[in-house]
Amino acid sequence: MNFLSLFVLIPALMMIGLFVSKNRKQILFIMTFGASLQLIFTSVVTYMYLAERAAGNMAEMLFTADTVWYAPFNIHYSVGIDGVSVVMLLLSAIIIFAGIFASWKIEPLTKEFFIWYNLLSLGVFGFFICLDLFTMFLYYEIALVPMFLLIGIWGSGKKEFVAMKLILMLMACSALLLMCILGIYYQSGASSMNILEIAKHGIPLQAQYYLFPLTFLAFAIKGAMFPFHTWLPDGHASAPTAVSMFQAGVLMKLGGYGCFRIALYLMPQAAHEFAWIFIILSVISVIYGAFAAVAQKDLKYINAYSSVSHCGLVTFALLMFNQTAMTGAILQMLSHGLMAALIFALIGMIYGRTHTRLINEMSGLMKVLPFLGVSYVIGGLASLGLPGLSGFISEMTIFVGAFQEADTFYRVLTIIACSTIVITAVYILRMVGKILFGAIQDEHHKHLEDATWYERISVVTLIAAIFAVGSAPFWISAMIGESVMPVITQLAK
Amino acid sequence: MAYSSFLQMNEEFSLLIVMISLLVFDIFATEKSMRYFQPLALVLFTLHTVINCIPRDAFEVAGGMFHYVPMQTYVKTILNIGTLIILLQAHQYLNDEANRIKKGEFYFLTLSTLLGMYFMISAGNFLMFFIGLETASIPMSTLVAFNKTDHKAAEAGAKYILSAVFASSISLFGMSLIYGTTGTLYFNEIATVFTGTSLQMMAFVFFVVGLFFKISLVPFHLWTPDVYEGSQTNITSYLSVISKGAAVFVLFTLLVKVFPKIITEWQHILYGLAVLSITVANLFAIRQQNLKRFLAFSSISQAGYILLAIISGTALGMASLVYFVLVYMFSNLAVFGVLSVIEQRTKKVLMSDYNGLYQTNPKLSIVMMIALFSLAGIPPFAGFFSKFFIFSAAVQQGFYVLVFIALLNTIISLFYYLLVIKAMFIDVNDAPIEKLESDFPAKISFVICTLGILIVGLISSFYNQIAVFSFGI
Numbered sequence: 001m002n003f004l005s006l007f008v009l010i011p012a013l014m015m016i017g018l019f020v021s022k023n024r025k026q027i028l029f030i031m032t033f034g035a036s037l038q039l040i041f042t043s044v045v046t047y048m049y050l051a052e053r054a055a056g057n058m059a060e061m062l063f064t065a066d067t068v069w070y071a072p073f074n075i076h077y078s079v080g081i082d083g084v085s086v087v088m089l090l091l092s093a094i095i096i097f098a099g100i101f102a103s104w105k106i107e108p109l110t111k112e113f114f115i116w117y118n119l120l121s122l123g124v125f126g127f128f129i130c131l132d133l134f135t136m137f138l139y140y141e142i143a144l145v146p147m148f149l150l151i152g153i154w155g156s157g158k159k160e161f162v163a164m165k166l167i168l169m170l171m172a173c174s175a176l177l178l179m180c181i182l183g184i185y186y187q188s189g190a191s192s193m194n195i196l197e198i199a200k201h202g203i204p205l206q207a208q209y210y211l212f213p214l215t216f217l218a219f220a221i222k223g224a225m226f227p228f229h230t231w232l233p234d235g236h237a238s239a240p241t242a243v244s245m246f247q248a249g250v251l252m253k254l255g256g257y258g259c260f261r262i263a264l265y266l267m268p269q270a271a272h273e274f275a276w277i278f279i280i281l282s283v284i285s286v287i288y289g290a291f292a293a294v295a296q297k298d299l300k301y302i303n304a305y306s307s308v309s310h311c312g313l314v315t316f317a318l319l320m321f322n323q324t325a326m327t328g329a330i331l332q333m334l335s336h337g338l339m340a341a342l343i344f345a346l347i348g349m350i351y352g353r354t355h356t357r358l359i360n361e362m363s364g365l366m367k368v369l370p371f372l373g374v375s376y377v378i379g380g381l382a383s384l385g386l387p388g389l390s391g392f393i394s395e396m397t398i399f400v401g402a403f404q405e406a407d408t409f410y411r412v413l414t415i416i417a418c419s420t421i422v423i424t425a426v427y428i429l430r431m432v433g434k435i436l437f438g439a440i441q442d443e444h445h446k447h448l449e450d451a452t453w454y455e456r457i458s459v460v461t462l463i464a465a466i467f468a469v470g471s472a473p474f475w476i477s478a479m480i481g482e483s484v485m486p487v488i489t490q491l492a493k
Numbered sequence: 494m495a496y497s498s499f500l501q502m503n504e505e506f507s508l509l510i511v512m513i514s515l516l517v518f519d520i521f522a523t524e525k526s527m528r529y530f531q532p533l534a535l536v537l538f539t540l541h542t543v544i545n546c547i548p549r550d551a552f553e554v555a556g557g558m559f560h561y562v563p564m565q566t567y568v569k570t571i572l573n574i575g576t577l578i579i580l581l582q583a584h585q586y587l588n589d590e591a592n593r594i595k596k597g598e599f600y601f602l603t604l605s606t607l608l609g610m611y612f613m614i615s616a617g618n619f620l621m622f623f624i625g626l627e628t629a630s631i632p633m634s635t636l637v638a639f640n641k642t643d644h645k646a647a648e649a650g651a652k653y654i655l656s657a658v659f660a661s662s663i664s665l666f667g668m669s670l671i672y673g674t675t676g677t678l679y680f681n682e683i684a685t686v687f688t689g690t691s692l693q694m695m696a697f698v699f700f701v702v703g704l705f706f707k708i709s710l711v712p713f714h715l716w717t718p719d720v721y722e723g724s725q726t727n728i729t730s731y732l733s734v735i736s737k738g739a740a741v742f743v744l745f746t747l748l749v750k751v752f753p754k755i756i757t758e759w760q761h762i763l764y765g766l767a768v769l770s771i772t773v774a775n776l777f778a779i780r781q782q783n784l785k786r787f788l789a790f791s792s793i794s795q796a797g798y799i800l801l802a803i804i805s806g807t808a809l810g811m812a813s814l815v816y817f818v819l820v821y822m823f824s825n826l827a828v829f830g831v832l833s834v835i836e837q838r839t840k841k842v843l844m845s846d847y848n849g850l851y852q853t854n855p856k857l858s859i860v861m862m863i864a865l866f867s868l869a870g871i872p873p874f875a876g877f878f879s880k881f882f883i884f885s886a887a888v889q890q891g892f893y894v895l896v897f898i899a900l901l902n903t904i905i906s907l908f909y910y911l912l913v914i915k916a917m918f919i920d921v922n923d924a925p926i927e928k929l930e931s932d933f934p935a936k937i938s939f940v941i942c943t944l945g946i947l948i949v950g951l952i953s954s955f956y957n958q959i960a961v962f963s964f965g966i
Contacts, residue, residue, distance in 0.1 A: 070878075070953045072809060072960045073885055134881070138872045145871045148911060152919040160919055164911065171907050175900040178881070182888040182896070 002065035004045075004079040004129045007089065008139075010038050011122035018115050028104070031114050035097040038121075042093040049086050050479065060196065060486050061131060074185075074192045075134045083483030084330050087476060088128045088257055091337045094465050095249040096121045101458035102345040103242035106154065113154055116146040117242060124250050128257065133181045133193040136262075140177070140254060144170055147235075147243070147251075154240040162238040169231040170222065177218040177258075183211050184266060198266055199490060208270035216263040216271075216278060220315055223255025225278075226285035229308045236304035241348025244300065248307050249341035253333045256314040260329070260487065264318060268490040275319045276409070282319065283413050285312030290423035294430070299347045299357045302431055303340060306383060309420055310336040316417055317398040320410065321491045325401025326484040327477050328394055334476070335390035335469055339382040342462040346376045349455050350435075353448045359431055364440035371451045373436045375459045380428040382466050385421055390469035395421065397477065498554050501561070504545045504569050505611050511537045512604045519597025527596070531584055534600050535934070538580065542573040548962060553617065557679050560617030564962040567815055568614055568742045575735050575822045576607055578941055582830045583727040584934035585837055599639065602632040603731065610739035614746075619668045619678040622743075626664070626703065630657045633736065637724040649723025656706065656716040664703020670696030680751045689755040697752060697759070704747075707740040708796050711770040718777075721789035726836050729785060730829030733792040738818040741796070745803045745814055756806055763804045768898055770797030775905040779912075784832055784842050787909070788825070791868065794906060795821055798880065801887040801899055809889060812963035813882040816949075816956050820867065820879040823945035827864035830938055831857050834931045841926060844913060849922030854929055858917045860939050867946045869910040870903055875950030882956070 014034035021027050052062050061080030069077045081089070099117070106113050123143025130136045145167065152163035181193075187207035190198045203211065217228075224232040232252075236244050264271050289309030296302045310332065317329035349372055350365065351357050366373035382389035385396075402414040440446055451459065469476060500506070515534050522530060548563035580603070587596045609628025616622035634657060638650025672678055674693050675686045687693055702713065709717045721729045748759055771794045778790035799821075802814035834857065836842050851858040867876030880903070884896045931939070949955050 070882075070956060072812065072957070073882065138877070141872045141877065145866065148914075149918060152915060160915060163919075164908070164915075167911065168904055168908055171904050172901075175904055178884065179893070179897055179900055182885055183893065186888055 002063060002079065004063055004065070004081065006041060007038075007125040007129050008122055010034055010041070011118045011125065015115050015118045015122070018111055018118065021111065024110055027111055027114055028100075031100045034118075035093075035100050038125075039093045039097050042089050045081070046086050046090060049081065049083070050475070053479075053482070064131070066194070069135075073134070074190075076132050076192050076194060077130075077135055078132045078192075078194050079129045080131050081129060082486075083479035083481075084257070084260065085128045087330060087334050087480060088253060089125065091253065091334050092121065092124050092128065092250045094461060095245055095337060095341045098341060098345060098458040098461045099242035099245050101454045101461075102245060102348055103240060104452075104454040106240065106242070109153065113150070113240075116150050117246070119146045120150075120243075120246060120251075124254065127254055131194050131196060133185060133195060133198070133262070136258075137174070137178060137181055140258070141174055143251060143254065144174065147239075147247070150243045151235065151239045154243070155238040156240070157238045158234075159238045162234040166231045166235040169228070173218045173221040173228075176214055180211050180215040180218060183207065184215070184262075187211070188266075195262065195266060203267055205269055208267040209273070212263060212267040212270035213274050213277070215267070216259055216274070219255045219258035219263060220278065220281075221255070222258065223252050223311045223315060224285070224308045225281055225312065225315060226288050226308070227281075229285065229289070232308060233301050233304035236307070236344070237298060237300040241345060244344040244348065245341040248303070248344055249337040252307065252311055253337055256311065256318065256329065256333050259315060259318055260326070260484075265487045265490055268493060271319075271321075271491060275321070279316060279319050279410075279413060282312045282316035283417050285309065286316060286417050286420045287423070290420045290427070293427045294423060296427075297358050297360060299350070299359060299431070299435070300344070302359075302427060303343050303347065306424065306427065307336065307340050309424065310340070310383070313395065313398055313417065313420070316413075317402060320402045320405055321488065322401055322404055323481060323484055323488055324404060325398055326488065327480045328397030328399075328401050330480045330484065331390075331394035331397055331469075331473070331477060335382070335394040335466070338390060338462055338466050338469065339379050342375070342379040342459065342466065343383065345455075345458050345462065346372055346379060349451060349459075350376075354442075354445060359434045361442065362435040362445065363438045363442075364436070365445065365448075366436040367440060368445060368448045369450050371456065372459075375463060376436060377432055378463055378466070380432045382470070384424045384428045388467075388470050390466045390473075393470055393473040393477070498552070501552050502554060502559060502615075503549075504566070505608065505615075507541045507545060508604060508608050508611065511541050512601060512608070515597065515600050515604075519601070527593075530596055531587065535577070535580060535584075538573075538577055538604075542570065542577055545573070546570045557617045557681065558621045559612075559615050560680070561615055562962070564811070564815070564959075565614050567959055567962065568739070568818070569611060571815070571819050571822060572607060572610060572735050572739060574941075575738065575826060576603065576731070578822075578826045578830070578938045579603075579727050579731050579735070581934040581938035581941075582730070582826070582833055585932045586725065586727060586833070588932075589837075595639070599636075602636050606630075606632045606636070606731075607735065610735070613743050614739055616743075617680050619671065619680075622747075623661075623665060623668060626707075627661060629736065629739070630661060630707075633657070633732070636728045636731070637720055639725050639728060643723075645723040646725065647723075649720045652716055652723075653720045660703045660706035660713070663699050664701075667696050667699030667701070667703070671700060680747070683751050684753060687752060687754060689758060694755070694758065697755065698762075701744070701747075701759075701762070704740055704744045705766065708737055708744065708799075709793055710766045710796055710800070711773045711793060714770070714774070714793050717793060718786045718789040721792075722783060722785045726785065726829060726833035729788075730826055730833070733788065733829070734822045734825050737792065737796060738822060741799045741803065741814060741818065745811060748803065749806055749811075760804055760806070763800050764892075764895055767797050767800035767804065767895060770794060770800065771899055771902045772797075775902050775909070778909050779905070781909075782844050784844055784847070784913070787844065787913075788828060788832070791906070791909070792825065794902065795825075795868070797902075798883060798899060801892070801895065802883045804892060804895070805886040805890045807886065807890065808960075808963040810883075810886040812956065812960040813879070813886045815959045815963070817879040817883055819955070819959075820875040820946070820949055823942045823949065824864045824867040824874075824876055827860050827939065827942035827946065828868070830935060830942065831861040831864075834929060834935055835926060838929050839926055844916050846926060847913065847916045848920040849925035850917040853925045853927060856939075857929065857931070860943055861917065862914050863943055863946055865910040865913055869907045871907075873947075873951060875946050875948075878950040878956070
C-alpha cells in the first residue's frame with residue numbers, strides 16, 4: 001500500500017459517506033468535496049511524477065509498491081504509474097469532477113446514483129494504477145456492472161433493453177479477457193501476475209498467436225471498434241448525462257489503455273503479425289463512424305458515432321508501432337475524453353431544457369442559450385480539430401506518426417483515415433448550424449433559461465482542460481513520449 | 494481395538510450431543526418452556542460450530558473406517574455455518590401457528606442429515622460412506638415433505654425419496670462391483686488395485702452416479718426443480734447448499750484418493766458433465782418465472798462450475814473448491830433468505846412479484862442484489878474471486894476450452910441474475926410487495942451472509958487458510 005492506493009480509497013470512503021448521508025445537501029457536499037480532493041490529489045501526483053522524472057529517475061514505473069494478496073495464485077496487489085497512467089488519471093479526475101456538476105439535480109434516488117457513480121470511478125482509478133493482471137481485471141469489471149443500474153434506473157428511451165445489451169456485450173468481452181489473462185499468466189511461466197514481470201519472461205510465440213488477437217479484440221470492443229461498436233451508440237444515448245460523459249470520456253479509454261498496456265506490451269511479436277487486421281478494422285471504424293454520424297438525427301447518437309470514429313483513431317495509431325503515433329494515440333484518448341464529455345454534458349443540459357434531442361426540432365438556440373451555445377461550438381470545433389484546441393494536437397500527431405511508416409499499405413490507410421477530418425467537419429458544422437443558428441421555430445424554446453452556476457462549473461472545467469491541452473501540449477506529449485518507449489522497445493525486439 | 498480412539502470423533506459426538514439434548518428437551522418440555530427451545534438450539538449449535546472449528550492432526554478410527562484429515566474440519570465448519578444460517582432463517586417459519594409443534598422434528602431431522610454428511614465426508618471405507626449417504630438422504634426426504642398438508646410438498650417428498658433411493662441403489666451396486674473386483678472396501682487399499690479394467694470402469698460409473706444425483710448434475714438433475722419448488726424454502730436452501738457442498742467435497746476426495754489411476758477417464762466424464770450442467774441449466778434458468786425453480790437451475794449450473802475445480806484434481810483445485818463452496822454458501826443462502834422472508838409473509842414467489850421491491854424493501858433488495866452479483870461472479874464480491882480461482886485451477890491443468898465454455902456461460906447466467914435485479918430496481922409496479930419486517934434471527938443471518946460476501950473475497954486469509962491444508966487432501 002502506498003499513496004497511489006488513495007486513488008481507490010477516496011471513492012471508497014465517499015461511498016461510505018454517501019451511504020450514511022441523510023439529505024441532498026450532505027450528498028452533494030460529499031461528492032463535491034471528494035471529487036475536488038481527487039482532482040487535487042491527481043494534480044499533486046502529476047507534479048510528483050514530473051519532479052521525479054526531472055530528478056532523473058528513469059524507472060519504467062514510478063512509485064511502485066507490491067503486496068502479496070493471494071499467494072497460491074501469485075496474485076499481488078501491485079501499483080505503479082508511468083506517464084500514460086498519469087494522463088489517464090488526470091482525465092478521469094477531471095471528467096468525474098465535471099460529471100458531478102452535470103448531474104447536480106439528478107432525480108430520483110440521488111444517493112444511490114452517486115454511490116454507483118463512485119463505484120465506477122473507483123473501478124477506473126484502480127485500473128489505471130494497477131500493474132497486476134488480476135487486479136487490473138478486477139477493477140475493469142468493477143467499472144462495468146454499475147452501468148447496468150445507472151442506465152437502467154436513471155436512463156431514458158429504451159433504457160432496460162439498452163442496459164442489458166450493453167452489459168452483456170461488455171461482459172462477453174471481459175469473459176474473453178479473463179480467458180486471455182489466465183492464458184498469458186500460465187503460458188509465460190512468470191512467478192507473478194505483474195505485467196512488468198511477465199514482459200521480462202516473455203510469452204512463447206505459439207501462445208501469442210492465440211492470445212494477442214483475443215486480448216486486443218477484448219479491449220478494442222471496449223474502445224468500440226467496428227463491428228463490435230453496437231453497444232456504444234445505444235449506451236451513450238440512453239445513459240443519464242453524467243454517465244454518458246463518463247462512458248465516452250473514461251470507460252472507452254480503458255479499452256485503448258488495455259490494448260497499449262497489456263496486448264501490445266506483453267505480446268509484441270504477435271502484434272506485428274496481426275496488426276494489419278486491426279488496422280483495417282480501425283480505419284473502417286474511423287470512416288464508418290463519421291459517416292454514420294452524418295446520417296443521425298439525435299444529438300447523442302451523432303456524438304456516439306463520432307466517438308466510434310475518434311476512438312478508431314486510437315487503435316489505428318497504437319498499431320503503427322512508432323513513438324510519434326503512439327504518443328498521438330494517448331493524446332487522442334485524452335482529447336477525445338475531454339471533448340466527448342463536454343459535448344455530452346452540453347447535450348444533457350440542452351435536453352433538460354428543450355426535452356428533445358432531435359436536431360430538426362431545434363433551431364436558433366444560440367439566441368436564448370448563449371453560454372451553452374458558445375460552449376457547444378467550442379466542443380464541436382475541438383472535435384473537428386481546430387488548431388489551439390486539443391483535437392488538433394492529437395490528430396496531427398497521429399497522422400504525422402502514421403505517415404512515417406514507409407509502407408504503401410500503411411500510407412494508403414493513413415490517407416483514408418485522414419479523410420475523417422472532412423467528414424467530421426460535415427456533421428459537426430451541420431449539427432451546430434441546425435440547432436444553434438437560424439430563427440427559433442419552437443415557441444417554447446423562446447423562454448429557456450441559460451446555464452445555471454453548477455452547469456457552468458462543469459462546462460468551464462472541461463473547456464479549460466481542452467484549451468490547456470490544445471495550447472500547451474508539450475509537457476504532456478513529452479511525458480507520454482518517454483512512457484511509450486518501453487512498449488516501443490518491446491515491439492522492436 | 495482401542496475404543497478410546499472413538500472419542501477422537503469430536504465433531505460427530507458434539508453434534509450428537511446437541512441433537513439428543515434437543516430431542517430430550519422437546520419431549521419433556523412443557524408448552525410454556527417450548528418458547529426457549531429455539532434460542533437454546535441456536536446457542537447449542539453455535540457452540541458446537543465454534544468448538545469444532547480448529548483443525549487437528551490426521552487420525553483414523555476403527556481401523557480406517559473413519560479417516561480424518563484437517564481439511565475436513567474446514568468443510569464441516571462451512572457446513573455448520575451454513576446450517577446455522579438456515580436455522581436462523583427458519584426461525585420465523587417455525588414460530589408460525591401451524592408449525593409450532595414441529596419445531597423439535599425440524600431441528601432433529603436437519604441435524605441428523607448433517608451428521609450423515611459428517612460421516613460421508615470422513616469415511617475411509619465404502620460401507621461407512623454409504624451409511625453416511627443414507628443418513629443424509631432419508632431425513633432429507635422427510636424434511637422435503639415437511640409441510641405435510643401441502644400437496645406440492647408431499648409430491649416433492651415422494652419424488653425426492655424415490656429418486657434418491659434409486660440413485661443410492663445404483664451407487665450401492667457400483668460399490669458391490671468395486672468390492673467384487675478389488676476385494677476390499679477400504680479407500681486406501683482400493684486405490685492401489687483399482688486400475689480401470691472394463692468391469693471396474695462399470696463399477697466406477699455406477700458408483701459416481703449416486704453422487705452426481707446428490708450434486709444434481711445434468712442429466713441427473715430432473716428431480717431438482719420440482720423438489721426445490723415443492724419444499725419449504727429453508728429446506729430448499731439446505732438442499733442446494735449444505736447437501737451439495739458436502740457431496741462435491743466427497744466427490745473430489747474420492748476421485749483423487751480412490752481412483753487416481755483412472756484420472757483421464759474421470760476427467761473425461763466430468764468434462765462432459767460440466768459442459769452439460771452449466772449450459773443446459775443456464776438455458777433453462779432463463780425461462781423460469783418461479784424464483785425457486787429459477788434458483789434450482791442456477792444451483793445446477795453452479796454445481797457445473799464446481800466441477801471445474803474437481804476436474805483439475807490438484808491441491809489448488811481442492812482449495813478452490815472448498816473456497817467456492819464457502820462463497821456459494823453465503824451467496825445462495827442470502828438469496829434464499831430473502832426469498833423465504835417474502836414467501837413466508839406474502840406467499841409470493843414469482844419474479845414479477847418482485848417488481849419494484851426496492852421502493853418498499855430497500856434492505857432486502859440490496860442483500861439480494863449483492864448475493865446475485867456474487868453468484869454471477871461480479872467483483873468486488875466474493876463470487877468473483879471464487880470463480881476466478883476455479884477457472885485458474887482448471888486452466889493450470891490445460892483445460893482452456895472448458896474454461897472458455899464456462900466463461901461464455903457466465904454471460905448467460907449474468908443475464909438471468911440481472912433479470913431479477915432489474916425486476917427489483919428498475920421495473921415499476923403499482924402494487925409492490927408491502928414493507929416487511931424480518932425477525933431478529935433472520936436479520937442476523939442477512940448480516941452474516943452479506944459480511945461473508947463482502948469480506949471473504951477481499952481478505953485473502955480465508956483462502957490461504959484453506960490452501961494450507963489442501964495438500965493433505
